[in-house]
Amino acid sequence: MPPRGFKGFSSGHRRDNVTAHRLRPATAIAAVTGRATAAPPPVAQRSRSPRRPLPSARDSPNKAYRQTACTPPLHCTLCGNVKSSGDVLAKTAAFDEMFGHAAAGDGNVRDAYRAIRDWLDASPHALMETRKAQAELFFRRIGITFAVYGDPDAAERLIPFDIVPRILHRAEWTTLEAGLRQRVGALNSFLADIYGPREILRAGLLPEALVLQNPGFCLPMIGHRPAHDIWCHIAGIDLVRTDAHEFYVLEDNARTPSGVSYMLENREVMLKLVPELFHAVKVAPVEIYPEALLETLQSVSPNVGTAPVVVLMTPGQHNSAFYEHSFLADKLGIELVEGSDLAVKDDVVYMRTTQGPQRVDVIYRRLDDAYLDPLCFRPDSTLGVPGLMAAYAAGNVTICNAPGTGVADDKAIYSYMPEIIEFYTGEKPILNNVPTWRCREPEALGYVLDHLAELVIKEVDGSGGYGMLVGPHAPAATIAAFAAKLRAHPEKFIAQPTLALSTCPTLCDSGIAPRHVDLRPFVLTGSAGITIVPGGLTRVALDPGSLVVNSSQGGGTKDTWVVDD
Amino acid sequence: MLSRTAGNLYWVGRYIERADFLSRLIEATLRLASLPQSHGGATNAWESALAAAWMTKAYKDRGLVVDEAGVIAFLTIDPANPSSIRRCVEAARANARAVRTALTLEAWEAINGAWLEMQKFGTRLVDREALATLLETVKAAMQSFDGAAHRTMLRGDAYWFIRLGSAIERADNTARVLDVKYHLLLPRGETVGGSLDYFQWTTILRTVSALTAYRWVYRESVKPWLVADLLILNSQIPRSLASCYGDVLRYLDLLANAAGGRRGPAHRLASAEHARLRGLRIDTIFTNGLHEFLGKFIAGNNRLGEAIAEQYLF
Numbered sequence: 053m054p055p056r057g058f059k060g061f062s063s064g065h066r067r068d069n070v071t072a073h074r075l076r077p078a079t080a081i082a083a084v085t086g087r088a089t090a091a092p093p094p095v096a097q098r099s100r101s102p103r104r105p106l107p108s109a110r111d112s113p114n115k116a117y118r119q120t121a122c123t124p125p126l127h128c129t130l131c132g133n134v135k136s137s138g139d140v141l142a143k144t145a146a147f148d149e150m151f152g153h154a155a156a157g158d159g160n161v162r163d164a165y166r167a168i169r170d171w172l173d174a175s176p177h178a179l180m181e182t183r184k185a186q187a188e189l190f191f192r193r194i195g196i197t198f199a200v201y202g203d204p205d206a207a208e209r210l211i212p213f214d215i216v217p218r219i220l221h222r223a224e225w226t227t228l229e230a231g232l233r234q235r236v237g238a239l240n241s242f243l244a245d246i247y248g249p250r251e252i253l254r255a256g257l258l259p260e261a262l263v264l265q266n267p268g269f270c271l272p273m274i275g276h277r278p279a280h281d282i283w284c285h286i287a288g289i290d291l292v293r294t295d296a297h298e299f300y301v302l303e304d305n306a307r308t309p310s311g312v313s314y315m316l317e318n319r320e321v322m323l324k325l326v327p328e329l330f331h332a333v334k335v336a337p338v339e340i341y342p343e344a345l346l347e348t349l350q351s352v353s354p355n356v357g358t359a360p361v362v363v364l365m366t367p368g369q370h371n372s373a374f375y376e377h378s379f380l381a382d383k384l385g386i387e388l389v390e391g392s393d394l395a396v397k398d399d400v401v402y403m404r405t406t407q408g409p410q411r412v413d414v415i416y417r418r419l420d421d422a423y424l425d426p427l428c429f430r431p432d433s434t435l436g437v438p439g440l441m442a443a444y445a446a447g448n449v450t451i452c453n454a455p456g457t458g459v460a461d462d463k464a465i466y467s468y469m470p471e472i473i474e475f476y477t478g479e480k481p482i483l484n485n486v487p488t489w490r491c492r493e494p495e496a497l498g499y500v501l502d503h504l505a506e507l508v509i510k511e512v513d514g515s516g517g518y519g520m521l522v523g524p525h526a527p528a529a530t531i532a533a534f535a536a537k538l539r540a541h542p543e544k545f546i547a548q549p550t551l552a553l554s555t556c557p558t559l560c561d562s563g564i565a566p567r568h569v570d571l572r573p574f575v576l577t578g579s580a581g582i583t584i585v586p587g588g589l590t591r592v593a594l595d596p597g598s599l600v601v602n603s604s605q606g607g608g609t610k611d612t613w614v615v616d617d
Numbered sequence: 618m619l620s621r622t623a624g625n626l627y628w629v630g631r632y633i634e635r636a637d638f639l640s641r642l643i644e645a646t647l648r649l650a651s652l653p654q655s656h657g658g659a660t661n662a663w664e665s666a667l668a669a670a671w672m673t674k675a676y677k678d679r680g681l682v683v684d685e686a687g688v689i690a691f692l693t694i695d696p697a698n699p700s701s702i703r704r705c706v707e708a709a710r711a712n713a714r715a716v717r718t719a720l721t722l723e724a725w726e727a728i729n730g731a732w733l734e735m736q737k738f739g740t741r742l743v744d745r746e747a748l749a750t751l752l753e754t755v756k757a758a759m760q761s762f763d764g765a766a767h768r769t770m771l772r773g774d775a776y777w778f779i780r781l782g783s784a785i786e787r788a789d790n791t792a793r794v795l796d797v798k799y800h801l802l803l804p805r806g807e808t809v810g811g812s813l814d815y816f817q818w819t820t821i822l823r824t825v826s827a828l829t830a831y832r833w834v835y836r837e838s839v840k841p842w843l844v845a846d847l848l849i850l851n852s853q854i855p856r857s858l859a860s861c862y863g864d865v866l867r868y869l870d871l872l873a874n875a876a877g878g879r880r881g882p883a884h885r886l887a888s889a890e891h892a893r894l895r896g897l898r899i900d901t902i903f904t905n906g907l908h909e910f911l912g913k914f915i916a917g918n919n920r921l922g923e924a925i926a927e928q929y930l931f
Contacts, residue, residue: 192733193726193729193730193733368715369711369714369715374714375717378714378717378718379717381718382717382718387619387622388716388717388718389619390621392621393619393620393621403619404619404620404621404930405618405619405620406618406619406620406623406774406872406876406929406930407618407876407877
């Protein structure tokens with residue numbers, strides 16, 4: 053008898069370690085400056101039904117919250133004597149999204165959170181735990197997992213989900229949205245400029261070497277004009293909040309930002325778990341994102357006249373964000389392709405289908421520049437498509453985001469963003485930058501070396517919370533070792549003060565307690581302009597006092613609600 | 618559809634079918650091995666189970682003794698045996714995950730659920746009860762995948778490639794179990810149909826869930842040539858070779874029609890085999906040798922699998 057047919061599927065299938073691709077969730081260690089005089093600013097008044105009486109401490113899940121929230125988390129407040137561009141810094145407790153700066157026990161709840169507070173008060177801890185377990189079961193069953201590199205046991209891990217939503221009032225969102233539009237518009241102009249006329253360099257606004265010798269600067273893109281001159285079609289901007297009116301941009305993710313699937317799935321889960329809350333609160337929907345994304349991608353097809361064929365290109369199922377890739381391809385109704393599914397003939401990209409080759413117009417790629425085309429970038433990579441860049445240069449296909457956008461999310465370039473925004477828009481930036489020391493500048497380096505224990509030091513091209521130093525948390529030996537690295541290659545690092553990230557009520561073992569959060573809204577740029585879905589991904593640091601929200605470092609996520617009155 | 622996607626779906630179908638078959642084989646063998654020898658309880662029951670799963674060599678290469686505990690562990694949860702139920706479920710899931718978008722949520726959940734359940738059993742089975750739970754779980758999960766696919770999937774190439782894989786694998790399994798049993802039970806020259814054989818043959822029918830069907834079709838006691846007739850030529854039984862090839866041909870037709878009617882080499886191989894099965898009578902098969910017939914069929918089935926992969930560029 054002949055042997056039976058067999059198809060092996062080893063874990064090494066279609067993957068080589070050399071070319072393993074790292075997810076780029078932006079880092080959000082924060083740095084924290086609390087603005088000093090933080091009297092809780094007045095919140096918009098609105099008429100509302102009489103508040104429900106506070107339940108007794110015994111049955112209130114908020115009991116633990118009140119206790120912990122009164123004690124400022126120790127290491128958020130270490131910025132006492134940090135010199136930064138004009139900011140007055142002082143030892144204050146972190147801004148809490150529900151209670152503001154008020155002592156949590158005195159019943160002062162910010163307007164946007166009233167319904168949430170009532171809901172928390174009405175839900176015994178056991179019920180909350182049950183809901184949390186249901187949410188986890190849901191995520192596990194549909195396979196929303198996340199891989200952590202270098203940890204075999206965690207090959208497929210859930211990102212912890214917290215069922216207390218994070219609320220943004222419509223007025224807050226409107227400001228954020230305007231700021232995001234302005235910033236991403238400027239980012240696109242900046243990219244078009246530095247790969248084109250380089251006016252900003254001629255104006256001497258930022259050092260030429262910083263741009264042209266940047267590891268993210270992509271030589272083959274010089275002189276190239278992508279369809280509609282759009283470079284960064286999908287951007288994820290990481291924001292942190294330090295006060296009622298104070299948001300900072302922590303990072304711009306202009307390469308292949310991830311996390312949008314969690315924004316969408318978190319909402320799905322919340323709708324299933326707490327439908328009653330959606331009656332009490334009018335939440336802006338996020339489920340239009342896939343459609344907006346598809347329209348954006350279709351709008352930049354280089355081939356007019358034919359229905360554009362859009363594909364999503366993934367490094368494969370061993371990539372940490374593979375779930376998201378398949379999720380998005382599914383929602384958009386487009387093929388999820390790997391490099392080996394594509395081939396280039398006469399500068400045209402085709403995908404191999406059961407009915408023969410089919411032409412591809414737009415590639416939403418979720419792998420880094422270096423792996424796109426072995427003929428142009430890393431020759432040892434098997435993840436990409438030989439000839440892809442030639443087809444791109446010939447204008448036969450659009451790659452989203454364009455290769456070379458990495459230069460815009462470099463952290464040293466980040467420090468110039470206020471100047472960049474003003475240069476291209478003629479307006480003052482709406483969203484703040486975190487004060488940043490560029491270690492390439494000797495004076496800044498000197499200061500940073502003297503204050504390592506107070507600062508957060510990041511690699512200029514790093515991501516995912518890898519390779520950075522959080523001064524206040526680091527043992528002396530680590531700091532010393534980092535100082536040596538810093539002296540050897542100062543140009544590779546920037547430093548920021550440790551910011552007092554806002555906190556948000558979060559379900560913990562002991563009950564509801566404040567945990568630090570950040571926010572990543574997603575900004576889409578197509579030929580018709582910019583689209584931003586109201587909301588984003590809120591990441592939460594689950595350890596008490598921790599400021600690290602990266603999913604690769606054990607952070608969790610929350611649903612983010614933009615609510616109307 | 619992407620060729621890689623088609624290939625993965627085809628193998629999802631095959632691995633699901635294989636996991637289901639292994640569970641049934643073990644259940645039937647347990648029943649056989651627990652009978653007293655006077656009633657046909659065979660001491661070589663586990664040997665023949667290994668042979669039917671085509672894993673005798675792999676097992677013996679490990680230097681293991683053929684006994685119940687050893688064979689069961691090897692066929693069910695052994696992570697090192699690439700054809701154990703565990704590995705089939707893992708492979709089905711890995712293939713499904715690679716093409717997650719081609720499946721409906723329900724179909725994916727069934728596979729992912731089976732995989733999650735499988736993790737709970739660890740790498741050792743503690744007792745018979747754990748084994749029974751495992752077999753039930755696998756069978757239920759595989760049926761729930763079939764059901765979910767049937768009820769929720771778009772009738773398009775994704776669905777047809779899964780079904781095509783199932784039909785090819787199913788034909789392979791049926792032919793193998795028939796061949797192995799035939800070989801062990803009927804040494805050349807011995808008369809067929811003694812009472813001892815009864816339980817052995819009903820084991821085969823149990824493996825493919827066709828014992829009751831047999832009675833409805835033939836209304837007489839279990840006879841080897843009728844069992845062979847049922848499992849090879851009767852197109853009413855979903856696991857018979859004729860029935861499987863009817864399916865293969867139907868799905869190939871649907872795929873070809875959707876692609877504008879082009880028919881390739883896989884199509885020609887399948888139609889030829891299907892026509893041959895339809896024209897055959899069981900007497901002819903027995904006259905020419907059942908074993909020879911099945912050997913040829915399995916080889917032809919493998920060739921068809923390769924032709925499909927080639928035609929659709931897997």
